[in-house]
Amino acid sequence: MAFSILFSITQLVKYTFGNYGIYSSEFLENQPIFRTYDTHRNSPLSEMTNKHRFSKIHAYSPHTLVDSIHPYYIRAESKFKPDDVTVITFVTHNRLNELVRLAELWKGPISATLHIPSKIGLTDPLIVETINSIKKIYKKKTNLRKQIDIHLITGPSTSLNETLLPTPTNFHVNVARFFARTEFIFFLDFDTWPTPETHSNIKRYADILIKNNVLILPTFVFIENVEHVENSTIHYKFPKTKNDVIRLVNRRKLGLQDYGWEINSGPTCLDSWLKADELFHVEEYELHYRPNFVARKGGQIPWCSERFDDNKAACIFEIYLSGAELYVDPNSFLIRHHFDQDSHLVNYGDPHWQKVINSRMYTNFSREVCLLYVRTFVAMDLWKSPISDHVKQECQRVLASWGSGLIKNSEK
The missing domain is CATH 3.90.550 (Spore Coat Polysaccharide Biosynthesis Protein SpsA; Chain A)
Structure with a gap:
């Protein structure tokens, strides 16, 4: 049991702060686009139906x-x-x-x-x-x-x-x-x-x-x-x-x-x-x-x-x-x-049970998004830049005890 808990925590920290190839927009904008199709013809994307596009979006x-x-x-x-x-x-x-x-x-x-x-x-x-x-x-x-x-x-x-x-x-x-x-x-x-x-x-x-x-x-x-x-x-x-x-x-x-x-x-x-x-x-x-x-x-x-x-x-x-x-x-x-x-x-007004569900969903969403942006800014080496200030301010409150601990540790 102790090993499982330790392994889970290790994987969480690795996932949160690991660099998984996320690059800044400036880096991506300056990279050449390598085509895998004949540019004199229509792009394969033009053959994709709206149904397929929207199912992803x-x-x-x-x-x-x-x-x-x-x-x-x-x-x-x-x-x-x-x-x-x-x-x-x-x-x-x-x-x-x-x-x-x-x-x-x-x-x-x-x-x-x-x-x-x-x-x-x-x-x-x-x-x-x-x-x-x-x-x-x-x-x-x-x-x-x-x-x-x-x-x-x-x-x-x-x-x-x-x-x-x-x-x-x-x-x-x-x-x-x-x-x-x-x-x-x-x-x-x-x-x-x-x-x-x-x-x-x-x-x-x-x-x-x-x-x-x-x-x-x-x-x-x-x-x-x-x-x-x-x-x-x-x-x-x-x-x-x-x-x-x-x-x-x-x-x-x-x-x-x-x-x-x-x-x-x-x-x-x-x-x-x-x-x-x-x-x-x-x-x-x-x-x-x-x-x-x-x-x-x-x-x-x-x-x-x-x-x-x-x-x-x-x-x-x-x-x-x-x-x-x-x-x-x-x-x-x-x-x-x-x-x-x-x-x-x-x-129109949501029934009480729907409001309770929405409230819990939003709590989970806010925690999830906080972890996402912590991981993203660390991976992009932007954690010490001003762009991450809002994450540091808000997510210490959102993530409460264990979340704020992760954020404080990442500043070291």
């Missing part, structure tokens, strides 16, 4: 979803500039009006996953009707036709109810991100609205984002709607400027919302935002933090783990551990407001 997602992705089912007419910012969003057939509202506020490209569960696929009357409805909307609003790429998903969300209206998940986020046609992407929650100036404001920070950092946009809510007991919504005139927001905050009409925290008390830090006139860091990051944010589509930005349903905290946690700095935009803001109070997304 979305390895954690059910094959019923992966096999039913139809990218660019409706493709925007515009040719977007590479350095533009694309909103990635989720839509269902009963929420097309929200997509229209978003396009009118966001003056840039949108990559939307339209999920319509079906047993028979593209010939389903509901799918045909929905696509025809979108085309009619496009005829009336030409800007939508230029802005929005729609990626259709027809697989069922669950085998228990194959026609159940879907809710947004990390899978939908990754699909919309993968098919976005710009360098930068905006992770935006449903029923959260930018101002008309948000698009141009974000583009000013391209030099920060291109370095694999994250730009966070504070999200505000009307406090009376959050505290209202009769489940009805009061519709307000949205603020247009930061000064408008400050006035409403001072009158306690508007509050900063970070999920999991009381109004005005989350990591985004309301006091800092009210006073700031330039970018500032998130000083009190916590692994359940899930803001609306902008990041690179590619680069060194990790993808959202699809083992979860809707868990943006898992996305930002792994991005943070990868070395990204979290900056808060001092001038931009978002407003969260449910125009359609009867929407299935507004009224």
Whole structure:
């Protein structure tokens, strides 16, 4: 027994800190590509079906979803500039009006996953009707036709109810991100609205984002709607400027919302935002933090783990551990407001048992990701560089007793 325990610990340390040929991106970018096929002909990759590609990309997602992705089912007419910012969003057939509202506020490209569960696929009357409805909307609003790429998903969300209206998940986020046609992407929650100036404001920070950092946009809510007991919504005139927001905050009409925290008390830090006139860091990051944010589509930005349903905290946690700095935009803001109070997304809530399972899964995930990045940075000889600082700070808390011991020992 003692030998087995000793052997297991030895293998864990060897796996965690051993060098298994992980190289820096700079090293890989400078290596020549040796072709194993005639470059004058099509690449063998072009012969691979989407089904095979997506089964690898979305390895954690059910094959019923992966096999039913139809990218660019409706493709925007515009040719977007590479350095533009694309909103990635989720839509269902009963929420097309929200997509229209978003396009009118966001003056840039949108990559939307339209999920319509079906047993028979593209010939389903509901799918045909929905696509025809979108085309009619496009005829009336030409800007939508230029802005929005729609990626259709027809697989069922669950085998228990194959026609159940879907809710947004990390899978939908990754699909919309993968098919976005710009360098930068905006992770935006449903029923959260930018101002008309948000698009141009974000583009000013391209030099920060291109370095694999994250730009966070504070999200505000009307406090009376959050505290209202009769489940009805009061519709307000949205603020247009930061000064408008400050006035409403001072009158306690508007509050900063970070999920999991009381109004005005989350990591985004309301006091800092009210006073700031330039970018500032998130000083009190916590692994359940899930803001609306902008990041690179590619680069060194990790993808959202699809083992979860809707868990943006898992996305930002792994991005943070990868070395990204979290900056808060001092001038931009978002407003969260449910125009359609009867929407299935507004009224959806996980049952208690599902919340317990999700919580335990996230605990295991955070430990796993911590070990992954400890091993990666040690193998790449980056453990003593600033890029590993977030791992050292966060993972001592996440891994608790035995995990923090590993990290402390690795510093010697």
